[in-house]
Amino acid sequence: MTAALGWCWSTTRPPQGVTLHPSGAVAIASGTASTARERMKLQAAIVASGADVLPLAPASQVSLTQAAALSLDGVAQALRAISGQVQMTLLATPQDHPKPAGIATGRDWLRARQGLRDDRDAWCNRLHAFAQNVSPKTTQPTWRNSRLHCAIMIRRTDVDALKDRLHATSHALPKARLVVTGPWPPYSFTQPLAERRAA
Amino acid sequence: MPADLHVATAQDTLRSNDARLVDVVDNLLAHGVVIRGEAWISVADVDLLFLGLDLILTAPDKIAAERVPQ
Numbered sequence: 001m002t003a004a005l006g007w008c009w010s011t012t013r014p015p016q017g018v019t020l021h022p023s024g025a026v027a028i029a030s031g032t033a034s035t036a037r038e039r040m041k042l043q044a045a046i047v048a049s050g051a052d053v054l055p056l057a058p059a060s061q062v063s064l065t066q067a068a069a070l071s072l073d074g075v076a077q078a079l080r081a082i083s084g085q086v087q088m089t090l091l092a093t094p095q096d097h098p099k100p101a102g103i104a105t106g107r108d109w110l111r112a113r114q115g116l117r118d119d120r121d122a123w124c125n126r127l128h129a130f131a132q133n134v135s136p137k138t139t140q141p142t143w144r145n146s147r148l149h150c151a152i153m154i155r156r157t158d159v160d161a162l163k164d165r166l167h168a169t170s171h172a173l174p175k176a177r178l179v180v181t182g183p184w185p186p187y188s189f190t191q192p193l194a195e196r197r198a199a
Numbered sequence: 200m201p202a203d204l205h206v207a208t209a210q211d212t213l214r215s216n217d218a219r220l221v222d223v224v225d226n227l228l229a230h231g232v233v234i235r236g237e238a239w240i241s242v243a244d245v246d247l248l249f250l251g252l253d254l255i256l257t258a259p260d261k262i263a264a265e266r267v268p269q
Contacts, residue, residue, distance in 0.1 A: 006231070006232065037213060037224065037228075040224065040228065041210075041213050044209040044210060044213065045210075047209065048208075048209065054232060055231045055232060056232050057229055057230055057232065058228050058231060059228040060231070089223055089226075089227070091219055091222065091223055093219065095203075144222065145222055147219065149226050163206050166204060166206075167204060176203070177203045177205070177219075178204045178205070179204075179205045179206075179207065179219050179220065179223070180204065180207070181206075181207045181208070181209060181212045181220065181223050182208070182209055183209060184227065185231070187231045188230050190232045192232070193232055
């Protein structure tokens with residue numbers, strides 16, 4: 001099925017598999033995709049082609065007809081805000097996570113839980129500081145499946161330099177496995193758009 | 200000891216079966232633009248009433264995970 005992927009500038013040259021439907025300066029990007037991953041692949045292809053895209057959440061299935069019917073405020077402004085920028089994700093897996101041991105009483109258990117929380121908070125702060133050292137536009141790290149996720153926004157032209165910089169500064173994040181992925185559409189740096197209807 | 204650093208493109212990440220990269224993709228799926236509905240009830244071009252409706256286009260499990268128990 002044809003799914004809306006997000007919005008691009010009307011002057012964008014779409015990659016293979018993506019069609020643009022211009023409406024003034026902005027165009028709805030669409031493609032044949034029935035799963036979230038397929039939509040994500042097409043959105044990533046737009047970014048890889050060097051174009052800006054304001055992405056709809058891939059998990060949401062919005063038809064082209066639905067997207068075209070929306071009367072949205074602020075699309076052009078939101079596109080301008082992310083123009084020339086891409087998202088990179090940082091995934092940190094701490095290697096020295098403490099494992100609670102010698103728990104005999106409820107108090108021991110509470111103390112162990114507190115220690116674990118403190119350790120997780122410390123890792124959050126460490127990764128956040130590391131990310132902010134790379135880019136001021138950073139999301140707050142969050143835990144998911146014992147891994148820390150964080151996103152940063154950088155200029156597209158800085159992607160290659162970022163990889164070198166991360167290699168050079170990786171000593172600032174000791175005892176961790178760090179996976180850097182991207183460039184992605186700016187999924188974590190979009191604002192809600194308002195649909196205005198008169199009644 | 201410096202961090203053990205790996206770099207992957209978006210395309211490689213989407214193709215990979217590595218649990219860490221799958222986790223990255225799963226984490227991104229629910230992010231992106233959401234649409235907020237706004238209705239303005241007006242008489243003679245004067246806005247009298249505003250109705251706001253957040254139409255969150257996201258994965259159901261994401262909503263369920265963030266719902267505060269009553």
